[in-house]
Amino acid sequence: MDEIAAFRVRFPAEVVEEFLRRAAAVLETGQLIPGTNNAEFELRFAELVGAEHAVTVSSGTAALEIALRVAAVEGRPVLVPANTNYATAEAVLRAGCRPVLYDAGLYPDLAAIGAAWTPEIAAVVVVHIGGYLTPELVRIRRWCDERDVLLIEDASHAHGAAVDGRRAGTFGHLAAFSLFATKVLTTAEGGVLTTGSGVRAAAARRYRDQGKADDGLHNVVFGSAWRMSELHAALGVAQLLGFEAILTRLDRLVSRYLDGIDHPAVLVPRLPGARCSGHKFIVTTSGAAARESLRAHLRACGVQPGKGVYDVPLHRQPALRLTDQGPFAAAEHFAASHVCLPLWHGLTDNEADRVVEAVNGWRYDG
Ligand SMILES: Cc1ncc(COP(=O)(O)O)c(C=O)c1O
Incomplete structure (x- = not known):
């Protein structure tokens, strides 16, 4: 596949x-x-x-x-x-x-x-x-x-x-x-x-x-x-000219993830009344080890995880010279624990369902 x-x-x-x-x-x-x-x-x-x-x-x-x-x-x-x-x-x-x-x-x-x-x-x-x-x-x-x-x-x-x-x-x-x-x-x-x-x-x-x-x-x-x-x-x-249709397609894919993902160790952000743009679909795990385990499991299932947003918070980006600021617990936890699932308007329903299946099939006892 x-x-x-x-x-x-x-x-x-x-x-x-x-x-x-x-x-x-x-x-x-x-x-x-x-x-x-x-x-x-x-x-x-x-x-x-x-x-x-x-x-x-x-x-x-x-x-x-x-x-x-x-x-x-x-x-x-x-x-x-x-x-x-x-x-x-x-x-x-x-x-x-x-x-x-x-x-x-x-x-x-x-x-x-x-x-x-x-x-x-x-x-x-x-x-x-x-x-x-x-x-x-x-x-x-x-x-x-x-x-x-x-x-x-x-x-x-x-x-x-x-x-x-x-x-x-x-x-x-x-x-x-x-x-x-x-x-x-x-x-x-x-x-x-x-x-x-x-x-x-x-x-x-x-x-x-x-x-x-x-x-x-x-x-x-x-x-x-x-x-x-x-x-x-x-x-x-x-x-x-056709952007609302793209947004509607992304909405549908997001709903498929929201409805389908059901795993005790995977948190899915849900906000009633909110519509996300569909740039990223983000889930969080308990921390760095769980995140790496989920990413590796997705790859083994033929699902490429997306790039993080973001894996390194700004106070740890040396070129910005903000290293004297912090610590930032929420930023660090998010950086270490989140995973972005595949998302773009051409992703098929079938592919989204395969991603859901892969996430729900993850075994982690850390
Ligand atoms: C949160 C955020 N702000 C600003 C930018 C900068 O945008 P650009 O690459 O178009 O300059 C980006 C780019 O990806 C971004 O992700």
């Missing part, structure tokens, strides 16, 4: 056709820099998320850095979860801020944010790990508003994810999505920033175009070459 891949990049035939049609038009017109495809992507993405404004950029990291620059928090400390991608803290550092880590496993929570809080903190970043939204998002936003602190969502994994019908990208003052190749919506490389503020959206557009003012002078903000090309935007629009 074929091995079940953790993830594949595949586009439905109608997406390929639409992209090729748009790409040909881009080449024929010579309009490579942001134009109609970028504009359409922004409108459709804002609609998808339910945000007032969306601004395309060159990467999720750029979207985060621009969000922080637009927030005008340079030189100040910013709260970042210990469990996230290197890029979250990297963007904070590049924006001239100091990352102060708070403890988090799968979900950021208010207790940990409150424990790391000091009055100097200028912004709080929450990360929707794997496309799962913390049920505390509305409370976290209220908490930030009460302290006049900006909430920034790193929604890099969370296209279409929602809590009580409200989608990721609308809870923070600003949000950043990645469109990197591994994401459920991708432009190969790319990102998009969402916000409810027209002023902030306009500032973000200026930042992404090397900070150019209307008269062409670079006298307003210190921006960079953070634009998205029309070819990349064309790929994004081609997917957005």
Whole structure:
């Protein structure tokens, strides 16, 4: 039997056709820099998320850095979860801020944010790990508003994810999505920033175009070459046209896992009222030994486990120089104990059932 891949990049035939049609038009017109495809992507993405404004950029990291620059928090400390991608803290550092880590496993929570809080903190970043939204998002936003602190969502994994019908990208003052190749919506490389503020959206557009003012002078903000090309935007629009169907397919696969996995040593995160994006399907075990045993068992059953999110928390990433922070018990436990099961829109029902069978058949007496 074929091995079940953790993830594949595949586009439905109608997406390929639409992209090729748009790409040909881009080449024929010579309009490579942001134009109609970028504009359409922004409108459709804002609609998808339910945000007032969306601004395309060159990467999720750029979207985060621009969000922080637009927030005008340079030189100040910013709260970042210990469990996230290197890029979250990297963007904070590049924006001239100091990352102060708070403890988090799968979900950021208010207790940990409150424990790391000091009055100097200028912004709080929450990360929707794997496309799962913390049920505390509305409370976290209220908490930030009460302290006049900006909430920034790193929604890099969370296209279409929602809590009580409200989608990721609308809870923070600003949000950043990645469109990197591994994401459920991708432009190969790319990102998009969402916000409810027209002023902030306009500032973000200026930042992404090397900070150019209307008269062409670079006298307003210190921006960079953070634009998205029309070819990349064309790929994004081609997917957005049928994206709800992709999300529905991912929902169905997630439900199959939720309904099927039944093992006393495998914890499955379940949140009533929440919809995850389908970027990752995450289960947790009791710790490192159990996790390695489950991963090895899955491989032996012909199931490739996915990459962790994340196996090493930020305070143990030497290049970030945050090693003096911590310890972070929740981040360490999550890093050591979680497993990502195969998930992508082309996974078949039969393959999902084989994954469930493999998980349920795991024997562990550690
Ligand atoms: C949580 C998180 N934040 C930020 C990023 C950065 O996105 P990009 O690779 O598009 O710069 C990623 C990338 O995978 C991510 O997983």
